[in-house]
């Protein structure tokens with residue numbers, strides 16, 4: 001195996017990390033965990049913190065890898081990838097499946113599970129994955145991975161380590177893993193009927209917070225704290241409420257204890273709330289007061305418009321931020337309601353006015369194009385809402401528009417994906433309508449990326465094999481779309497016992 005990496009070291013990144021918990025060092029059984037994005041993005045993902053900590057506490061010699069800036073050496077000891085007999089990918093988004101595949105290929109490991117089985121079974125590492133994508137469609141990883149941990153991974157990873165420690169052959173290891181109800185082993189589960197399930201744990205028993213703080217993340221020097229998994233709102237396009245169910249909430253006293261303990265040993269200027277919609281957390285005010293009493297700021301990933309309060313705005317502004325992010329999805333009240341979001345344009349403008357009065361300067365508004373039964377007037381309403389908000393508030397507005405992608409497991413799973421041609425036409429209509437509005441900027445997510453997201457999110461066995469080939473290019477989505485068969489994907493998931501919600 002040859003690794004294509006020039007010498008470079010993580011030492012500067014390591015120096016900036018502060019651990020919030022004591023974790024055993026050393027350990028036996030080398031294991032690499034890979035996040036298919038940059039260090040800055042990966043370290044802002046709580047999943048990798050949890051799995052790393054679980055493996056360390058089990059005595060596994062785990063080390064982290066990121067796609068950028070130093071892809072083939074570990075953060076911990078600059079160890080080369082080729083020294084790891086086990087590699088686990090933490091796959092959060094559909095596009096990450098491709099990054100994982102390409103990273104393996106460039107690192108000298110065939111991304112194709114079948115080809116590794118056929119030609120290199122003795123020298124190849126065991127390759128697994130977990131993460132958000134496994135809640136939605138784990139088949140997308142079946143071309144690459146020897147095994148896939150389904151859903152919440154901390155409990156399952158303990159069983160995985162027990163099996164690994166038995167020192168069995170590769171075949172026997174996979175056979176034993178396949179007996180776990182939340183581990184999908186594509187080679188073992190290729191025929192027959194199974195009752196696999198997506199693990200969902202009591203999150204009060206999970207770790208609840210990040211194990212390092214560092215200024216080198218996209219959220220700055222934050223302690224990540226988890227408040228909630230799943231969402232009680234049932235927006236029709238959203239995987240969080242449907243695929244990550246049931247809703248689980250961490251008690252505020254546990255959250256406060258985590259912050260207090262971490263503040264003693266680590267060093268962070270703010271806490272980053274990991275929750276679908278912070279405004280839904282019943283004890284949010286109590287938590288904000290607690291953070292304020294410790295002199296720590298709070299950052300919210302995104303806010304649901306109707307739940308924004310003066311207290312939340314005050315916290316954002318007093319932490320030095322002047323920007324607010326919300327997701328109206330549409331500029332039209334009735335289309336927004338069809339999406340499952342029940343607030344009006346009037347509420348959007350009113351909340352932005354409040355933000356401006358309290359010192360905000362910028363607002364980012366997320367919208368979707370290509371929604372079911374969308375009309376041209378509804379598309380044009382995006383710029384109308386942005387213009388009205390700008391006029392009333394004086395905020396600098398950024399409208400971020402992305403294509404609607406129907407996802408497995410959601411109520412809109414059966415809806416049509418608008419496709420390249422229709423999306424291009426919709427985008428040019430939107431672009432024209434934004435012409436000449438001062439103080440409003442339009443950002444459009446690439447249509448190619450959305451097509452790829454669509455194809456990967458519905459990948460069945462055949463397209464999963466293609467995702468594991470080494471010749472993936474920018475236009476791979478066209479080939480993937482050609483291989484896609486949504487009905488077949490649903491029936492394959494059903495065969496594995498994972499069809500609930502996908503039917």
Ligand code: SF4
Pocket residue numbers: 231232233234235238239240241276277304
């Ligand atoms: S879009 Fe937000 S509010 Fe709606 S279900 Fe998803 S996470 Fe919940």
